[in-house]
Amino acid sequence: MRRTLIALGIGLGLLGSTVVSAPAQASSWVVDPLASTVPAAQQVAAFWLADGAANLKNATPYAVQTVVHGERGSTAVVPDGKTGIIAPAQGPVSEEGQPSTTWGKVFFVGTDDQPHWCTGTAVQSKYRNVVATAGHCVYDTQSGRTTLDKWVFVPGYSEGTTPWGLYVGKQAVAHYDFYASTDYDRDFAFVNVYGGVSFSADVLTDTGRLVDNVGGQGFTWNRMTASSVDVFGYPAGPNPDGTQPYTGHTLESSAGSTFAMTLSDLSADQPIGVDSPFTGEGSLGSSWLYRYSSDSRVGCLAGITISVSDTDGDNRYDTSVSPYFDGEVAEVYNAASNLWTGSIA
Template identity: 70%
Template sequence: MRRALIALGIGLGVFGSAVVSGPAQAANVLVVPLARTVSAAQEVARFWLADGAANLKNATPYAVRTAVGGERLPTDIVPDGPPMLIAPGRGPASPEGSMPTTSGKVFFIGSDLQPHWCTGTAVQSPYRNVVATAGHCLLDIEAPAGPLAKWVFVPGYSEGAAPFGLYVGKQAEAHYDFDDIRDHDRDYAFVNVYNGVVFSAPDVLTNVGKLGDNVGGQGLAINQPLAPAADVFGHPAGPNPDGSRPYTGETLERSTGPMFATKVTGLRMDRPIGVDSPFTGEGSLGSSWLIRYADDSRTGYLNGITISAADTDGDGRYDTGVSPYFDGELYEVFKQAAYQWTGGIA
């Protein structure tokens, strides 16, 4: 379903003003409550951090809608409005050659009542509290009864460690068409997280500050031509169709390749896009596709987000990541998330 883009008027450096004035909620934006109170958020944080972060360590990659049939197309995508760029925000300096600190894992409880994870990334916003991921890493599409439970983001996650803290989701913004009719052209979500926390002593939560202050935030690119090169950052972990398992999911991986139009089977999508990437679907759901990525600043512009993977040449290995095209309707959802304040829980 296509709706007219409303209230554009955004360009490079749009968040430069010191005055933050939130927009009225757009008609196609779904606001999803998560841990809406401080006490609820504290309970979620303790669930993941207790017993030496046992639930983080025991979580498994989310394996819902991780693979589709796919075909690469020679055509291009027609934007639905003018191109827009939101500039990234740099975080603290990190060692040369390191991976972006904005990437990490989102953890939640699935409909099987077990802990799982996808990939997520911090995105620049006025309150520095927005995480982007796949829509079905937020909304439970196996048992459609609302959001996946106990949702948190851990940037820089590695083997149970939360080097920049754990960030509990307060609420999220998604597209009504994904929730209502499972339109995977709208399979994306932006989550507002509280300030990060760590355990400073057993069961004692300590505030470590805003997400964007700690790790920075990637920019956002809307209505762009398909890029000749995009860098994909994610935590792939599942097997290829041939049974091989090239990734463990424990470390952040990077792949670089061109973007292109695709045709997929198995998902309701009118205009999916693809990126040349060997990432398996499990674990990489929610991976960021960054265009104009700079190694020195470790920042770029988010222009795609993995919702599935495809083997387009039939060799038994995944070669394509699949994403919705980032158009004006995605910007409406992001804009609603960008102006939501959250605060701390400790």
């Protein structure tokens, strides 16, 4: 299911949206507008921050494709080239002595016209403005693959607060195979966000660039399976047995080694898994970090949770699932890394 796209400025049309095509020398990525103008972005920010951030507080965990049936594969994933790595950027420490956090929640309005959220992570980039999450937390895979409406990122979100600002998405950079044919080997997206804003007395105030404020995780690709990773996200949903170990209010973590998987109900050729007790709702978009340091709170992004699975049949989820990050994922990341956004305040 791997193809190469040479986009020549033609409309490739997610229903109801306009694609900003990749230049002719690029291979497999597309850029899709979210809030492409400053006035549109200001309206999005006001939607989430007005009325005491009521829409942020009322948002619920996104419940699309939270569970998949899978098992450990018998063969290792084969990299498509050399291993690569981009170093992370450690975030500043606040005046109160609290470290900033690259993790947070991405909020959007679904096709049910209700506010929802997934997990998102700030990633280092040229313009310090990239958020990584699951592709289906940016695109509506249920009805035509349009982009989800009013997309924003809030690092360190907690009960309506935006401690490091709210960041409106300007454009999403995705792999063409996910965009065009919902290939779940490519279920990831890198979103360029405008500078952060706070909201007071109906006035938006600029809070600066995302990675300048909170730091950014690095990025790595073509790693061998069996690499140890730490998983960070905001799981919230129940297990099949009805237990609900997480609330979605606090950042949770787990650790394990990656392994190849086979899935029976998603179109994916080489997904990978990691032992993790996270439930699906809320943890979609969780970051898998290679060489994570608890002192600096950064590592290198090596996977993104797109679903969870109960592989041993005990009615509790035990595995998180991600696309394998190969060289084509690096191409998409590089495209996003080189896109500038600016301020909306």
